[in-house]
Amino acid sequence: MDAQPVTKTAEQMAGQARVISVSEFFEKNRHLLGYDNKIKALLIIVKEAVDNALDATEEARILPEIYLKVEELEKEKYKIIIRDNGPGIVKQQIPKIFGTLLYGSKFHRLKQSRGQQGLGISCAVLYSQLTTGEPAEILSSTGGGKVHRYKLKIDVKQNEPEIIEESETASKTDWHGVQITFICEGIYREHKQSILEYVKQTAIANPYCSITFDSPSGKMVFKRAVDHLPKEPKEIQPHIEGVEVGILSRMLGDTSARTLASFFTTEFTRIGKTTAADICQKAGLDPKTAPRRVTDQDIVKIVKAVKEVKLTKPPTDVLSPLGDELVEKGLKKELSPEFVTSITRPPAVYRGWPFQVEVGLAFGGGITEPAIMRFANRVPLLYQQGDCAITKSITGVDWRRYGIESDKLPTGPISIFVHICSVWVPFTSESKEAVASYPVILKETKLGLQEAARKLSLYLSGKRRAEYQAERMRIFDRYAGETAKALEELTGEKAEGIVKMIRKIVSHAKPEDFGEEPPEQAKGAKKPAEDKHDEN
């Protein structure tokens, strides 16, 4: 019954055009959100729900307690439950948040958070219903003993929630938070890019969080390592440096400011009266112009003027990095390394948006092979490693200069932890698996890696020096008796005193004192600062 039209007029072709709902779009293109295989699908659902749980608890300043259950119902069919102790979601919002793609609170603001797009959790609902036909079940309590319960699907054509069941019950506990249950197709594995790995890395990057993971292979508890939440990230206004004509035009239409000058000072971060006056003057506009009377030509002039005016950089205290203490605690707790170090770079700015890089290096001990752990706003990134700015930065470092074996990536027993936080992380796709390679992000990450590598190389050269001294001492000890006796005869001093004296000399000596070459790797580590800083 396949139709085969011969030729068509514009009128005939017009009849076919219609609106595509966002849900239809992502249903057909679900690989764009990462749902391209059954193993990854389970991981993404868990990740979206846990990320939301962490965002909600932190925003309400509650120490997160997360319960996660993955249960196999039948071959390739799973039930996933995620419960948090957050503030809960008010009743009216529940259907929209879970049943509408592109709905949320995080897209329209500039604030460091795990979610950004308003797509993740509703796409998890979409994938579940697409593969098993089952609705998602949501329980929510904002406290006070009431629990709202919804069973819902997404009406794909309308991109709207379709409520299957709805009820309100009295709770016997004082629980507040959200619990969501999915029934979906999938395959559970415990390999490198698995739910288990995601949970482990989440525990490292969020050490104030406690996670219970009831997995198909048993129950695991990841206890919190610290008892305080990190500093809360601040919401900021856009920086005018990154604002384009189209957005400026919309902001002028929306503002409640009465003059162009006050529009600049109230709608943007870090613009004072002097800078506002300066922009107006360079654009040839009256600072008292009403924002709605600014024409399209004026806006183009403003964007040009902005480039000529000296601007204060965006505030950088709005971000919430983990900090050295948490990075190191997290790495020690999960990896039991022999040595750990970390670096928090000062905040920097891309496209007008602040971001900050943290690097942790853990070496030896419980670590047996090289590993890279990538994080964006505290979320582990497990896929698309090759495309990510973090990986590109790691391969950009000449690790051998720091006494670390490598073949582009380090090859020894070293774990590299990199965390990028920002008010808006630029991901390479909706699946949020890799950070886009903005030059300044690459540069900051590389500098952080180099600083941390320098600290590791000092440790390694000290360790190699200590090994070298110990070896000299062993050689000395082998001949100590005879040497001391000979010297006793020559000098008349007691052999015991001579041994002690020589021990002292040997133990403080450097190889060079004996006219020897220092050990190969310790030598390389002597001048790590020479590594070039590419301005890529």
Place this chain on the structure above:
Amino acid sequence: MDAQPVTKTAEQMAGQARVISVSEFFEKNRHLLGYDNKIKALLIIVKEAVDNALDATEEARILPEIYLKVEELEKEKYKIIIRDNGPGIVKQQIPKIFGTLLYGSKFHRLKQSRGQQGLGISCAVLYSQLTTGEPAEILSSTGGGKVHRYKLKIDVKQNEPEIIEESETASKTDWHGVQITFICEGIYREHKQSILEYVKQTAIANPYCSITFDSPSGKMVFKRAVDHLPKEPKEIQPHIEGVEVGILSRMLGDTSARTLASFFTTEFTRIGKTTAADICQKAGLDPKTAPRRVTDQDIVKIVKAVKEVKLTKPPTDVLSPLGDELVEKGLKKELSPEFVTSITRPPAVYRGWPFQVEVGLAFGGGITEPAIMRFANRVPLLYQQGDCAITKSITGVDWRRYGIESDKLPTGPISIFVHICSVWVPFTSESKEAVASYPVILKETKLGLQEAARKLSLYLSGKRRAEYQAERMRIFDRYAGETAKALEELTGEKAEGIVKMIRKIVSHAKPEDFGEEPPEQAKGAKKPAEDKHDEN
């Protein structure tokens, strides 16, 4: 003025949530559509408009005549005009098609076309207004001497067209078609991933199309090489093999079929009464059930039953590959190679959707360095080469077995042309720059490349043999006089006759006849058939 809330309740957090329009989403994430640098931005705008022009003319069975102008207005600001001779767009549809993201005629059908998503041309309008504040201008005529003119922007918050100007004029010509003008930020270059390269490759893959390109560096005309359109692709219905629970559920709600059995035979391709009955029986359902009375549990049973039933493959005559003649003509016309060959693979199926691979190889002559030309539904793909299934297939071939120098990719003077056509091409991102690596697509492409490489290797080994013979003849000629004289003395035969005789022997001899090794590359080419066919 950056707000810093201390703690929040569910009620406070609820106030912030709202709908994100598709336009807002892609405005903020424009890199997902490829608008991540100014050079690429110009290319994408041209590509979206030319692709639409080709789709429209072909669908109306008109030989395409496309006019393209790129003009620098000021530093990094360009005017782009694209005009076609298609059927035009009816007046009421114009604003929606250019002013709404996710609107179009190609998303909801299964038919080979360049556009699929209903995103491309409206995102070009979005990018233009975002970077310069300027509306797009659209002229359209469906013939009969009337031209509709619109100047429009996109209302980003509503994802709706905002009409700035609208008029209707009488045309003095009988022109019909669409002309669109963008004013946008960009940088014009003529390097490997440029508009010029896109136009050249479009001319190769669409040799029935004539393109005039009025570029900043002069006017170029790409005349059509053939005067007939390719076979029109057919629209097909979905194949039940690829249909998931969620979609089946929606189709059951929408169908006008009265029974489950007739639902199967009318809504899907290649399902007859026997197969329909078979599915119902295996699912334990009455074939006479009304489609709207089929429950969610029944749907799950149907999906399971489908896997157990023997299904006829989707029809494969619905695709429109270029065919050997056009591939070779296109390559010859643009590259003037010494040798050209092509292979059209039989159609195959992924996720229930038919697709087909064509490969062309052009060697030597005007070609001086290796090049890969990737196409999907006749559209050149210029970015993200590394991520593309086509590139992965090329590196999967052991080119040296075919006497072709290579280091993963061929290194000699060879152009590799690969065209994948399908009723739905799986791209790795909205920017449609790379084909997703479905195993069966990789396999088909590799088989096509190997077949073409075999043909090239036969040519190369013949050529090398000819060169070898010519060299022997030159050596023979150098000593011919003396040798013939000596033989004349020995045998009494005339020197002239002896020379002729020896020439004859030498020219037909193979190296082995002289106990010599054949030339290195010709040897490798002798057994190309040994290359393994990976089942990846």
